[in-house]
Amino acid sequence: xxxxxxxxxxxxxxxxxxxxxxxxxxxxxxxxxxxxxxxxxxxxxxxxxxxxxxxxxxxxxxxxxxxxxxxxxxxxxxxxxxxxxxxxxxxxxxxxxxxxxxxxxxxxxxxxxxxxxxxxxxxxxxxxxxxxxxxxxxxxxxxxxxxxxxxxxxxxxxxxxx
Amino acid sequence: xxxxxxxxxxxxxxxxxxxxxxxxxxxxxxxxxxxxxxxxxxxxxxxxxxxxxxxxxxxxxxxxxxxxxxxxxxxxxxxxxxxxxxxxxxxxxxxxxxxxxxxxxxxxxxxxxxxxxxxxxxxxxxxxxxxxxxxxxxxxxxxxxxxxxxxxxxxxxxxxxx
Amino acid sequence: xxxxxxxxxxxxxxxxxxxxxxxxxxxxxxxxxxxxxxxxxxxxxxxxxxxxxxxxxxxxxxxxxxxxxxxxxxxxxxxxxxxxxxxxxxxxxxxxxxxxxxxxxxxxxxxxxxxxxxxxxxxxxxxxxxxxxxxxxxxxxxxxxxxxxxxxxxxxxxxxxx
Amino acid sequence: xxxxxxxxxxxxxxxxxxxxxxxxxxxxxxxxxxxxxxxxxxxxxxxxxxxxxxxxxxxxxxxxxxxxxxxxxxxxxxxxxxxxxxxxxxxxxxxxxxxxxxxxxxxxxxxxxxxxxxxxxxxxxxxxxxxxxxxxxxxxxxxxxxxxxxxxxxxxxxxxxx
Numbered sequence: 279x280x281x282x283x284x285x286x287x288x289x290x291x292x293x294x295x296x297x298x299x300x301x302x303x304x305x306x307x308x309x310x311x312x313x314x315x316x317x318x319x320x321x322x323x324x325x326x327x328x329x330x331x332x333x334x335x336x337x338x339x340x341x342x343x344x345x346x347x348x349x350x351x352x353x354x355x356x357x358x359x360x361x362x363x364x365x366x367x368x369x370x371x372x373x374x375x376x377x378x379x380x381x382x383x384x385x386x387x388x389x390x391x392x393x394x395x396x397x398x399x400x401x402x403x404x405x406x407x408x409x410x411x412x413x414x415x416x417x418x419x420x421x422x423x424x425x426x427x428x429x430x431x432x433x434x435x436x437x438x439x440x
Numbered sequence: 441x442x443x444x445x446x447x448x449x450x451x452x453x454x455x456x457x458x459x460x461x462x463x464x465x466x467x468x469x470x471x472x473x474x475x476x477x478x479x480x481x482x483x484x485x486x487x488x489x490x491x492x493x494x495x496x497x498x499x500x501x502x503x504x505x506x507x508x509x510x511x512x513x514x515x516x517x518x519x520x521x522x523x524x525x526x527x528x529x530x531x532x533x534x535x536x537x538x539x540x541x542x543x544x545x546x547x548x549x550x551x552x553x554x555x556x557x558x559x560x561x562x563x564x565x566x567x568x569x570x571x572x573x574x575x576x577x578x579x580x581x582x583x584x585x586x587x588x589x590x591x592x593x594x595x596x597x598x599x600x601x602x
Numbered sequence: 603x604x605x606x607x608x609x610x611x612x613x614x615x616x617x618x619x620x621x622x623x624x625x626x627x628x629x630x631x632x633x634x635x636x637x638x639x640x641x642x643x644x645x646x647x648x649x650x651x652x653x654x655x656x657x658x659x660x661x662x663x664x665x666x667x668x669x670x671x672x673x674x675x676x677x678x679x680x681x682x683x684x685x686x687x688x689x690x691x692x693x694x695x696x697x698x699x700x701x702x703x704x705x706x707x708x709x710x711x712x713x714x715x716x717x718x719x720x721x722x723x724x725x726x727x728x729x730x731x732x733x734x735x736x737x738x739x740x741x742x743x744x745x746x747x748x749x750x751x752x753x754x755x756x757x758x759x760x761x762x763x764x
Numbered sequence: 765x766x767x768x769x770x771x772x773x774x775x776x777x778x779x780x781x782x783x784x785x786x787x788x789x790x791x792x793x794x795x796x797x798x799x800x801x802x803x804x805x806x807x808x809x810x811x812x813x814x815x816x817x818x819x820x821x822x823x824x825x826x827x828x829x830x831x832x833x834x835x836x837x838x839x840x841x842x843x844x845x846x847x848x849x850x851x852x853x854x855x856x857x858x859x860x861x862x863x864x865x866x867x868x869x870x871x872x873x874x875x876x877x878x879x880x881x882x883x884x885x886x887x888x889x890x891x892x893x894x895x896x897x898x899x900x901x902x903x904x905x906x907x908x909x910x911x912x913x914x915x916x917x918x919x920x921x922x923x924x925x926x
Contacts, residue, residue: 311633312511318483340852349474356518366826473795502690528664636835645804673798680842
């Protein structure tokens with residue numbers, strides 16, 4: 279049983295600088311007949327931000343897939359839909375590493391509209407590395423963790439990767 | 441702050457009969473380059489099952505949208521990805537109403553492979569009704585709740601809505 | 603250069619019995635902020651119908667992928683969006699084999715609302731088999747073609763695979 | 765009957781400067797179990813490029829939707845899948861206005877990998893404006909056409925809108 283209670287992001291806490299931010303635009307493909315972003319599509323954007331963050335650390339999914347058959351998968355995820363987003367809006371999606379263990383990483387993500395007081399959507403999730411052919415878990419390669427933690431040490435200014 | 445800790449489904453508890461079940465098939469569109477179902481796509485299936493369940497109770501999204509501009513939205517969601525699913529597999533997706541309040545309903549959902557000992561993916565989520573033009577919350581219409589609760593009373597056999 | 607002119611379906615011709623038909627339902631995931639089905643999503647439904655048709659002939663994508671690394675891909679496609687579909691509607695998607703060559707198959711597909719005089723969306727497309735690791739074309743396995751053509755010979759009644 | 769034969773892009777003709785280009789990245793969400801981009805997803809990228817092009821001309825879907833209930837829809841489309849794209853690749857998607865009539869615009873689009881001799885995927889399509897509540901066609905607003913044609917006159921250097 280995943281103890282979600284221990285991993286729920288505390289939205290009232292002032293947010294530190296995220297480890298990575300990227301811009302996304304809301305296109306027709308992202309919306310539904312309710313006129314807002316379809317709830318599952320926020321997960322696509324969160325994945326794009328994680329992938330771009332890992333790429334900025336020198337890691338690419340495709341290389342790990344082709345060389346060792348290992349993929350990073352989401353183990354569990356809690357997401358809080360606070361306010362909707364609409365067609366044509368430009369949003370910012372953040373990634374913050376909360377905890378990096380050998381078997382899994384805990385991440386906070388949020389999406390917000392520039393200028394707003396609070397985020398539209400927040401999530402906390404765990405990713406892990408698995409051998410995709412067998413589903414067997416394996417450790418997240420150490421060099422990625424090392425680089426991720428090293429990059430956190432730097433008091434980097436917020437830079438947007440568009 | 442959503443208290444996810446109070447709503448996490450207890451996976452070890454024997455599962456009662458769900459209020460609704462539907463079959464889904466894994467098509468190419470659902471998978472990703474890792475060879476398994478893309479994590480966000482389980483949410484699409486869970487929504488299909490909720491929609492079919494509501495339809496079986498006499499409720500249609502489109503009618504509520506066109507007559508009163510009200511839509512049902514997901515407020516928050518926790519999902520636990522236990523095991524992956526692959527291309528061509530046929531799965532069953534369940535919906536169970538846990539708690540029906542005026543402002544929001546709490547639901548358990550799970551997806552499983554027929555014959556397996558446990559589910560592949562489980563989720564707990566809250567849905568609410570909002571005026572889509574303004575985003576303002578409104579109560580979930582009472583007649584839907586009445587019918588949902590009435591249907592739960594019946595010790596219905598598991599019937600699959602394909 | 604693909605000569606699309608030779609493959610455009612003639613919509614005025616009375617349609618023969620399709621080789622396969624399946625039902626699809628329009629869910630929130632399929633629609634966009636215009637309130638209608640997002641144009642790319644008709645291709646997802648057409649693919650589901652092709653896959654179910656092939657499965658009914660004893661062919662499964664996953665088996666061909668895992669045993670020989672071969673996949674069926676779309677080579678080219680023309681699609682005509684005549685009328686839109688909306689949330690909650692139930693549609694029927696047809697597949698008809700027009701021409702089966704060794705290297706590629708030509709197919710007609712159409713989606714229609716039961717009771718309507720004409721289809722909502724029609725398409726003509728070519729599929730081919732490729733070694734996915736290299737992208738190299740290979741012939742579509744003969745036994746599939748044999749079974750597809752044999753099944754066409756039967757003057758089968760329209761049966762819906764839900 | 766749409767006469768696709770008259771609108772098929774001639775791939776052998778040297779391509780003039782497109783009216784707009786944007787970069788897209790291949791994420792897990794875009795791929796399928798075959799390890800390549802799922803065929804319907806190229807249409808999503810083509811739509812993003814059209815939307816960004818229109819935005820650069822001062823047009824936004826959301827404004828036209830909310831002020832007049834008019835949306836731009838795809839009428840018909842031919843797409844030619846020449847070569848696949850894979851996870852993590854960065855591609856460029858072009859839009860070229862071929863013909864702007866009052867009722868519909870004819871567009872060429874293509875996606876290519878920087879440095880490649882030819883495009884991966886090409887398409888020719890027609891878009892039109894409709895009242896979304898009724899499905900009734902209406903003219904594409906003249907000011908958009910005027911700006912689109914004016915921008916074509918300029919012998920603009922290729923600039924990538926990321």
